[in-house]
Amino acid sequence: xxxxxxxxxxxxxxxxxxxxxxxCSSDPEPTVVPTATPVPAPDVSITGAWARPAAxxxxxxxxxxxxxxxxxxxxxxxxxxSMPMKGPAGGTGxxxxxxxxxxxxxxxxxxxxxxxxxAPGDFSEMVELHETTMTDGVMKMQKLDAGIPxxxxxxxxxxxxxxHVMIMNIKRxxxxxxxxxxxxxxxxxxxxxxxxxxxxx
Amino acid sequence: xxxxIPSRFIASVTHRTLLLLLVLVSLFAVVSTACGEDVxxxxxxxxxxxxxxxxxxxxDQNGDDFQMSTDSNEVAIVxxxxxxxxxxxxxxxxxxxxxxxxxxxxxxxxxxxxxxVDPERDTPRVLGQRIEVFDPEFxxxxxxxxxxxxxxxxxxxxxxxxxxxxxxxGYLVSHTANTYLVDRDMKNRVVFPFGTASDLIxxxxxxxxxxxxxx
Numbered sequence: 112x113x114x115x116x117x118x119x120x121x122x123x124x125x126x127x128x129x130x131x132x133x134x135c136s137s138d139p140e141p142t143v144v145p146t147a148t149p150v151p152a153p154d155v156s157i158t159g160a161w162a163r164p165a166a167x168x169x170x171x172x173x174x175x176x177x178x179x180x181x182x183x184x185x186x187x188x189x190x191x192x193s194m195p196m197k198g199p200a201g202g203t204g205x206x207x208x209x210x211x212x213x214x215x216x217x218x219x220x221x222x223x224x225x226x227x228x229x230a231p232g233d234f235s236e237m238v239e240l241h242e243t244t245m246t247d248g249v250m251k252m253q254k255l256d257a258g259i260p261x262x263x264x265x266x267x268x269x270x271x272x273x274x275h276v277m278i279m280n281i282k283r284x285x286x287x288x289x290x291x292x293x294x295x296x297x298x299x300x301x302x303x304x305x306x307x308x309x310x311x312x
Numbered sequence: 313x314x315x316x317i318p319s320r321f322i323a324s325v326t327h328r329t330l331l332l333l334l335v336l337v338s339l340f341a342v343v344s345t346a347c348g349e350d351v352x353x354x355x356x357x358x359x360x361x362x363x364x365x366x367x368x369x370x371x372d373q374n375g376d377d378f379q380m381s382t383d384s385n386e387v388a389i390v391x392x393x394x395x396x397x398x399x400x401x402x403x404x405x406x407x408x409x410x411x412x413x414x415x416x417x418x419x420x421x422x423x424x425x426x427x428x429v430d431p432e433r434d435t436p437r438v439l440g441q442r443i444e445v446f447d448p449e450f451x452x453x454x455x456x457x458x459x460x461x462x463x464x465x466x467x468x469x470x471x472x473x474x475x476x477x478x479x480x481x482g483y484l485v486s487h488t489a490n491t492y493l494v495d496r497d498m499k500n501r502v503v504f505p506f507g508t509a510s511d512l513i514x515x516x517x518x519x520x521x522x523x524x525x526x527x
Contacts, residue, residue, distance in 0.1 A: 163398075163402050163403075163406065164445055164446070165398070165402070165445065166395075166441050166442045166444065166445035166446075167441075168395060168438055168441045168442065169441065202395065202441070202442070203395070203396055203397070203398035203481070204398055205398040205399050205402065237480045237481075239479060239480060239481075241398075241399070241479075243399045243400055245489065245506060248488050248489060248490050248505055248506065249470045249472075249486055249487065249488050249489070250400045250486060250487055250488070250489040250506065251472075251474070251484075251486040252397070252399065252400075252474075252477070252484045252486070253477060254477040254478060254479045256478075271399060271400070271403040272399065272400060272403060272506065272507060275398065275399045277398045277399070277479075277481070278398065279396075279398075279480055279481050280480075284445055286445075312406045312409050312410065312446070
């Protein structure tokens with residue numbers, strides 16, 4: 112963000128200096144300074160990040176056919192070998208925030224590349240972008256392989272019953288006051304860190 | 313063969329219909345004036361007559377049998393979900409906790425019951441761990457798929473296992489996200505669609521509690 116605006120300033124100054132210099136050397140007439148047309152670029156900001164309290168869930172040998180720990184869709188890291196193949200892995204949580212693109216090019220939130228909480232140790236290595244849709248009162252969840260588009264000049268809100276970051280296999284319960292730090296990756300190559308506060312119900 | 317209806321007959325039918333309408337309208341006017349402001353308008357959807365809820369026995373989060381008809385509370389709030397579900401189910405749970413808070417002491421007369429739509433993964437122990445974080449007073453029900461299917465069907469809950477998403481969560485479960493208010497006579501009185509404001513749910517619960525007290 113800062114680097115991007117710095118680049119723009121340097122570019123602007125350079126464009127300003129070149130015609131000025133040429134004006135001094137040869138032409139005494141004032142030259143119209145060309146306004147720099149900015150290179151189309153997205154500029155996404157993230158605000159209002161929050162998460163729900165969530166329960167860590169210990170393995171239950173009675174449970175059957177749980178999470179596929181060897182699934183290649185797992186976002187980060189390798190499956191812990193000590194983790195059983197059956198039974199619910201950990202427990203799940205969701206993070207919500209507002210994405211605002213004040214740039215002049217579209218962007219897409221493609222991936223959450225890291226997720227941490229303040230307490231030491233692994234928090235979760237499984238995180239995906241999901242969308243909930245409702246048809247005739249039936250709730251369906253969809254994994255968003257193409258990410259969440261954030262068109263130029265628009266805002267997209269991740270909120271209950273819609274887009275959300277799904278955290279799986281959490282290794283510690285999330286309680287109000289906890290802070291979840293996410294590293295987000297966009298299609299433009301932009302990467303941003305956002306801190307989501309766990310809110311009281 | 314073409315049937316011809318005498319126009320006099322049509323006229324008389326129209327006349328009779330009009331008369332009937334007039335009587336109904338005036339009757340309605342009289343009744344609504346008589347009832348005045350006592351008529352409570354529910355925020356959730358109501359149907360008359362309210363459908364009966366079939367009795368069932370499932371297993372609660374402590375591993376004990378829970379029989380719907382022997383629940384000692386005056387009103388039961390029943391909703392459906394599963395623990396892997398990170399978005400809609402916790403939202404529903406949060407809304408019910410808020411509704412419970414709005415009820416104040418009346419909340420002691422209400423059971424909040426979460427019925428799983430994922431019995432293979434939601435064992436009583438797993439449900440218990442989730443409920444502990446939200447509200448330990450809630451009842452979390454699991455059981456065999458057969459016993460649960462009967463309950464889902466009775467409430468009109470659509471449950472579909474979805475293996476197609478390629479999520480690390482394994483399979484996901486699509487399900488009806490309504491919440492139901494069952495009165496002490498085992499009637500399914502009010503249906504709250506997902507997203508109904510918790511204070512409106514609380515108001516509807518309070519109205520049923522009041523009605524039952526008066527009757």
